[in-house]
Amino acid sequence: MRLTTTSYAILGLLTVKEWTTYELAQQMEKSIGTYWPRAKSKIYEEPKKLVSQNLARARREKAGARARTVYSVTPKGRRAFQTWLQEPGAPPQLEFEALIKVFFAEQGMKEDLLATLERVDAWVQMRRRLGAEIARYLLSDRAEFPQRLHIIALTSRWQLEFTRAVEHWARWARDEVERWKTMDDPSVADTRHLEAQAKAVLGGEHGDGRESSERVGKASLDQHNPKKGS
Amino acid sequence: MRLTTTSYAILGLLTVKEWTTYELAQQMEKSIGTYWPRAKSKIYEEPKKLVSQNLARARREKAGARARTVYSVTPKGRRAFQTWLQEPGAPPQLEFEALIKVFFAEQGMKEDLLATLERVDAWVQMRRRLGAEIARYLLSDRAEFPQRLHIIALTSRWQLEFTRAVEHWARWARDEVERWKTMDDPSVADTRHLEAQAKAVLGGEHGDGRESSERVGKASLDQHNPKKGS
DNA sequence: TTCCTTATACTCCCAATGGGAGTAATTTGT
DNA sequence: ACAAATTACTCCCATTGGGAGTATAAGGAA
Numbered sequence: 001m002r003l004t005t006t007s008y009a010i011l012g013l014l015t016v017k018e019w020t021t022y023e024l025a026q027q028m029e030k031s032i033g034t035y036w037p038r039a040k041s042k043i044y045e046e047p048k049k050l051v052s053q054n055l056a057r058a059r060r061e062k063a064g065a066r067a068r069t070v071y072s073v074t075p076k077g078r079r080a081f082q083t084w085l086q087e088p089g090a091p092p093q094l095e096f097e098a099l100i101k102v103f104f105a106e107q108g109m110k111e112d113l114l115a116t117l118e119r120v121d122a123w124v125q126m127r128r129r130l131g132a133e134i135a136r137y138l139l140s141d142r143a144e145f146p147q148r149l150h151i152i153a154l155t156s157r158w159q160l161e162f163t164r165a166v167e168h169w170a171r172w173a174r175d176e177v178e179r180w181k182t183m184d185d186p187s188v189a190d191t192r193h194l195e196a197q198a199k200a201v202l203g204g205e206h207g208d209g210r211e212s213s214e215r216v217g218k219a220s221l222d223q224h225n226p227k228k229g230s
Numbered sequence: 231m232r233l234t235t236t237s238y239a240i241l242g243l244l245t246v247k248e249w250t251t252y253e254l255a256q257q258m259e260k261s262i263g264t265y266w267p268r269a270k271s272k273i274y275e276e277p278k279k280l281v282s283q284n285l286a287r288a289r290r291e292k293a294g295a296r297a298r299t300v301y302s303v304t305p306k307g308r309r310a311f312q313t314w315l316q317e318p319g320a321p322p323q324l325e326f327e328a329l330i331k332v333f334f335a336e337q338g339m340k341e342d343l344l345a346t347l348e349r350v351d352a353w354v355q356m357r358r359r360l361g362a363e364i365a366r367y368l369l370s371d372r373a374e375f376p377q378r379l380h381i382i383a384l385t386s387r388w389q390l391e392f393t394r395a396v397e398h399w400a401r402w403a404r405d406e407v408e409r410w411k412t413m414d415d416p417s418v419a420d421t422r423h424l425e426a427q428a429k430a431v432l433g434g435e436h437g438d439g440r441e442s443s444e445r446v447g448k449a450s451l452d453q454h455n456p457k458k459g460s
Numbered sequence: 461t462t463c464c465t466t467a468t469a470c471t472c473c474c475a476a477t478g479g480g481a482g483t484a485a486t487t488t489g490t
Numbered sequence: 491a492c493a494a495a496t497t498a499c500t501c502c503c504a505t506t507g508g509g510a511g512t513a514t515a516a517g518g519a520a
Contacts, residue, residue, distance in 0.1 A: 004505085005327050012334035022469050032333065035326040039507045044470065066514045068469060078337070085338035089327030089346070091353045092396060096265040096388075097235050097319030103262065103385050104242035106378065107308070108315035116319070123321045128430070135427035148336065150419035154406065155333050157423050158326075158399050165395035166322060169388050176384065189380035193387050197365035200358070234476085252498050269478045274499065296485045298498060 001049050006038050008084045010046045011073065014056055015081055016145065018072035021047060034159060047071045055080050102173070106183045113183070117174045124167040131159060231279050236268050238314045240276045241303065244286055245311055246375065248302035251277060264389060277301045285310050332403070336413045343407055350400040357393045361386070 003011075009032055010024055019027065025043045028036075047069075050056035055077030059070045073081075098120050105113040137143060138152060145152070176190050233241075239262055240254055249257065255273045258266075277299075280286035285307030289300045303311075328350050335343040367373060368382060375382070406420050 005330065006506095009330050012330060012337070015334060015337050020469075022467090025469095032330060035324055035329040037323055037325070039509095041471085041473095041508070042506065063468085064515065066469070081334070082338050085331050085335065085342045086345070088349050089331060090325070092324060092326040092328070092350075093267055094265055094322060094324050094392065095267070095320070096322040098322070099265040099385050099388060100235065100239050100242060100262060101315050101319055103381065104245060104311070105315070105384075106381055107242070107245050108312050112315045115316070119318050120322075128427075132427050132430050135424040139421065139424055139428055147414065147416050149416040149421065150410070151333065151336055151416075153419045153421050153424060154335075154403050155329055157402065158329060160423055160427060161395045161399040162324065165391045169391040172387065173384050180380070184377065186377050186379040186381075189383045191369065191379070191383050193390055194365040194369055194383060197358075197362050197390065198369055200362050236477095250498075252496090255499095256497095269480095271479070271501085272477065293497085294486065296498070 001052060003049065003053070003080075005036065005089070006042065007046050007049055008081065009036055009038075010043065011050055011055060011077055011081050011084075014047075014050075014071055014073040015078055016148070018059075018070050020068050020070050022068070024071070035155070050077065108183070110177065110180060110183055113177055114174060117170050117177065120166060120170040121174070124163055124170065127159075127163045128167075131156070131163060231282060233279065233283070233310075235266065235319070236272065237276050237279055238311065239266055239268075240273065241280055241285060241307055241311050241314075244277075244280070244301060244303040245308055246378070248289075248300050250298050250300050252298070254301070265385070280307065338413070340407065340410060340413055343413070344404060347400050347404045347407065350396060351404070354393055354397040354400065357389075358397075361389060361393060 009028065013019060013024060013027055013032075021044050024047065025040045028038060028043050029040070047056055047058070050071070051058050054074055056071050056073055059072065061068050061070055098116050101108075101116045102113065105116075134156065138149065138156070143149070180188055239258065243249060243254055243257055243262075251274050254277065255270050258268060258273050259270070277286055277288070280301070281288050284304055286301050286303055289302065291298050291300055328346050331338075331346045332343065335346075364386065368379065368386070373379070410418055
């Protein structure tokens, strides 16, 4: 039974403290879920894998008539986790359904497109409110892991950065689309960002004689994914 | 056989022009793949579903001794797609393995964390080069769909926005971590963004008497996902 | 005190998906 | 003339998603 990224995420939680499976599922949804979403049923399976490889230990507790299992990391598990921290991970991968609707928006009406963008913005506002609540909690004296605040600040900063990017894009797109008279006039396009990107020459590119744009027509936009193991 | 978001993505491509399955798989990877990544084998199955529901038609062509299937949209398919454009879609969902490594970085060494951030930055630079090539291609006279430029400008702007957000975060995080002497001193944390978020009062929140931060401790960070159908 | 709701603590299962392996003809480059 | 890359798919298994189901415990309202 091979370990997946999800296994290591659970193992990571166990390096912080011991948890019941229920708590692990909760934590996975609450904190890690925004950048590593996984089904609850799978999270219940993971700690068993860890135990079978001696990376964690299960302790059976009884709370009244009902039993619960508490998992804790073993020294071997801690070492395995440290090794994993050194390995390169998969690049970010995004699923963003609204962008498909945007990409084919000329099939629908301007109001449909604006409604799609409006919904994206509404999602952003919801996330921002949540972010504000979490920030207040993290800075309060009720925060559970004050010794981890500097680390948590790193990941929560990403959440903010991401939310801002979505908001910035959605609002720019809305303003852009509002200027359109029809859905199929490409001459009104705001292509300033494309021009800026086209002009930019970034380091690391090893020329092959041809204009780099000649290669794109047929080139795969592959992201050299290290694949497998999620 | 119910239609998934992937089905509609394929259907969307068919509203632009007819394609062979191979070309559809290519396009899905190249253009839509950055915000809706799906396995090639599944993309080969999708057009068959569309045909079975009369949303598309298959035409068999022979190129020498080898046959190929060309798919085109039907009027019913076009209508179905327009209806889909009006429906709300799933909110953005991200998988970002490096963030798990960051979130548990105090288990490893400072160099491990910096290496993780460096790899994220390297990925960003790769994407930026690709973005530049694509921009040059889109503005060139070899671009395949000039009549769609204004639409494509919207989605490619998102790519830029996202890449920038990752870059901005990775560099901020690197600078932040470089200041750390040990991995377990939370007092060095840069929490300015948390403070700013905590102070922010956003519209739409309906107070319930309590301080909003009191609700977070146990609250689920749910994103009200409309689930199902990808 | 009783009842109702919510939280805790899981298991089971099927449909959907990922992703690689495999086959073969055709085109392009050396 | 030959090799490599591209076109054009099919097949299949392991993994995952996600909902349904079961049951006890704790907290709050009537």
